[in-house]
Amino acid sequence: MNAELTFKSGLKDVVPTLFGYIGVGLAMGIVANTSHLSVLAVLIMSLIVYAGSAQFIMISMLLAGSPISAIVLSTFLINSRMILMSMSIAQYFKKDSLAHNIAIGTLLTDETFALSMNKLNQTKQTLSPRWMHGANLLAYVVWAIATVIGCLLGNLIADPNQFGLDFAVVGMFIGLLYLQIITDRSxxxxxxxxxxxxxxxxxxxxxxxxxxxxxxxxxxxxxxxxxxxxxxx
The missing domain is CATH 4.10.860 (DNA Excision Repair, Uvrb; Chain A)
Incomplete structure (x- = not known):
């Protein structure tokens, strides 16, 4: 990671975090397959909801026949932490347009938020919409592809946890925390x-x-x- 804040740099910087998206995305797709969701349903869910833990909960609640209102409320509570993250990162885009801010907030995830906090240590506490769009868009696309592949592979893998996929995000966040600690000089x-x-x-x-x-x-x-x-x- 360097001080560049270009779209291309955003694509490059987010690559190490993609293993977390791939691991959890495959697991989510496999679980969706065992819950009898179609590939199209999984793709639409990943593109619209775009939230790993929330999608796992949604699948289990749909399977249990829970009402839509309960699913919406559960999804809101699960993702309520994003309110704090969005408020925290919004200060770096005060001078940018509303469209840029909406786009950044829409695709912001735990991983890209943590990545941006690490990036601040390299850029004298500044961020650019181009860099955020690069990181967010690549993560978004990889997540959607991973969930679809997981759904397609669902019939071949009975227990995704045997491959340690459930630990992928945990391991990734440990790495991001380590980078934040060693690079933050403030x-x-x-x-x-x-x-x-x-x-x-x-x-x-x-x-x-x-x-x-x-x-x-x-x-x-x-x-x-x-x-x-x-x-x-």
Missing amino acids: KTLRTQLIVVLFVAILMYFLMRWFPGNIALLIATLCGCGFGMVVTPK
Whole structure:
């Protein structure tokens, strides 16, 4: 990763994160196939919803015959963390058009958000719409293709977890966290590790009383506040 903020640079920078999209996308497609969804349905879902965890939940709820209202509410709660991410990244595109901001927000994911936070360390805290579009669009296309391939391969793979596909995103985020820690010079290593430890411990306890996505949202908000407190002025 370098300081370039071109469309081509966005395509190049997002490549390492694509393994996560491919792994989870294949798993999602396989699960969709075993739930008797067609390839076309999987493709449309991936293009419109474009949210891994939400799509897994939607498939299970559709299979269970849940009402549409419950599916919509569940999807909103699962993806509510994107509100925080969008608010965080929006400050870097204040001077850009509404169309650019809508396009960026529409295709923003956990992975491209984390990637953009790492990119800021190389660009003196600036981002460009061209770079974001490059990263977002390639990730979007790869996700859709991976889910379709997974659906096509569904009849050949009974248990996707035996290949470790369920760990793909976890491993990718560990790598992104490591890159963020070693490249962010605005905060000390000690401060960053303290915040990471705080959020991890808080998440552990919150998971006992809240669903995973709600716990993640609370832990994120508390982590932001805690980070402001412990960061040296």
